[in-house]
Amino acid sequence: MKIKTLLSAAILAASSFSTAAFADEVTLRGVSAFNLGTTFSREFEAFVDWINENGKGVVQIQLVGGPEAVPPFELGNAVQSGVVDIANNTTAFYPNLVPTGDAIHLAENTVQEQRANGCYDLIDRIHQEQMNVKFLARAGDGMGFHLYLTKPIDGPDLSGLTIRTTPVYQAMFSALGANLVRTAPGEVYSALERGAIDGYGWPAQGVLDLGWDEQTKYRVDPSFYNVDVNLLVNLDVWNGLTDEQRAKLEEGAAWMEELNAKNAEINAAEYAKQAEAGIETITLNDADADKWLETAQTEGWAAVDAVDAALSKELQACLTK
Ligand code: 173
CATH class of the missing domain: 3.40.190.170 (Bacterial extracellular solute-binding protein, family 7)
Known part of the structure; x- marks a missing residue:
């Protein structure tokens, strides 16, 4: 009710x-x-x-x-x-x-x-x-997801950072050492403004139409997931x-x-608009990007395994190549 x-x-x-x-x-x-x-x-x-x-x-x-x-x-x-x-x-x-x-x-x-x-x-x-x-x-x-930040990082180490999350990023970001705070999208802007978070997980698209670019300095590449x-x-x-x-x-x-x-086309246009709005791209080097993406997949599936191992196996068989 x-x-x-x-x-x-x-x-x-x-x-x-x-x-x-x-x-x-x-x-x-x-x-x-x-x-x-x-x-x-x-x-x-x-x-x-x-x-x-x-x-x-x-x-x-x-x-x-x-x-x-x-x-x-x-x-x-x-x-x-x-x-x-x-x-x-x-x-x-x-x-x-x-x-x-x-x-x-x-x-x-x-x-x-x-x-x-x-x-x-x-x-x-x-x-x-x-x-x-x-x-x-x-x-x-x-469309993938990214980590967006107010301070720079120089590798896939998120220790010391407080990051806004949802279950999407939970397993990966916590394995990389971040402190996590779960919020609905509607609370992200004010959390950034107050300095309560140092960044947030969000997809490739949509940062600008929520006005979050005003409070965002960096996007970490590559993207992960779908x-x-x-x-x-x-x-x-x-x-x-x-x-x-x-x-x-x-x-x-x-x-x-x-x-x-x-x-694919909309992502590219969105990245260009983010750059115009002053969001800098932090592109992880090859070894760091491998660790980033490997952590995303391994920790992501481990979390699903922990919920229901049999179902996880069935899903993995038809969702991964
Ligand atoms: O970050 C989020 O709120 C989130 O998990 C999500 C998922 C799909 C589309 C947009 C956001």
């Missing part, structure tokens, strides 16, 4: 999984873990537009809002319980519900390859069983849809996943 009270009563009343306009048309309420209009809501909003354009008379999505509607770390529970019908969320924000979710960003193959080799079905099954959601689609593929931002549909809602409605949502999902191919 806590989350429900955060959602505007008017919005809930207006469209509680309603069949108002057409007998067969259903409207799903969607919430994003990221501010609307910013990088990690971009694909979701494009998907919503696509569905509302191509799903007339079949299925529509009403975008309720972002983190102001449901706090990011509570969105997993909200879509699990059906307070929200469809969520745009990353596994790092719902580790309590799908503790092996970290495996997804350790993937070395593309979403399309994962659909072809059965890995998508495995990830979907885990989400259905553990979280009561249909794993509809994945955005963010083709971003996952996922469309999750409450499973009871999903199972209550008609075949036609589900097919339309899956068509939109495939369309959205094609957008991942643009990430």
Whole structure:
């Protein structure tokens, strides 16, 4: 009930999984873990537009809002319980519900390859069983994560630094000696401003549209992992849809996943904009970069192994080359 009270009563009343306009048309309420209009809501909003354009008379999505509607770390529970019908969320924000979710960003193959080799079905099954959601689609593929800093480093040693984290960076950064503080994105700017943190983990894209460049001096290269931002549909809602409605949502999902191919180009443009905004690049030398990436993969998988060794093995087999 806590989350429900955060959602505007008017919005809930207006469209509680309603069949108002057409007998067969259903409207799903969607919430994003990221501010609307910013990088990690971009694909979701494009998907919503696509569905509302191509799903007339079949299925529509009403975008309720972002983190102001449901706090990011509570969105997993909200879509699990059906307070929200469809969520745009990353596994790092719902580790309590799908503790092996970290495996997804350790993937070395593309979403399309994962659909072809059965890995998508495995990830979907885990989400259905553990979280009561249909794993509809994945955005963010083709984009890595970085460490951003307010002070320079000269190698992969983070001891003495306090770094903002999520489960994505936890295993790697702590193995490299950092002190870690877990926060939602909304708290990063003020933590930097106050000097409470010396840096933060974040993807290649999105620093500028959050204004964090004002408080950021360095980006450490190379990037590691692959971003996952996922469309999750409450499973009871999903199972209550008609075949036609589900097919339309899956068509939109495939369309959205094609957008991942643009990430290489967008990453390059974003790096150029970061440089223009005064963010310097610290490029680790070859040996240090090897250690950086080796630590990322080894510690990342060790953390998934520790949660569920059997599932970790199954995921590793279809996510790595
Ligand atoms: O750093 C984060 O908040 C995080 O884990 C994440 C994951 C996917 C997209 C953006 C941020």
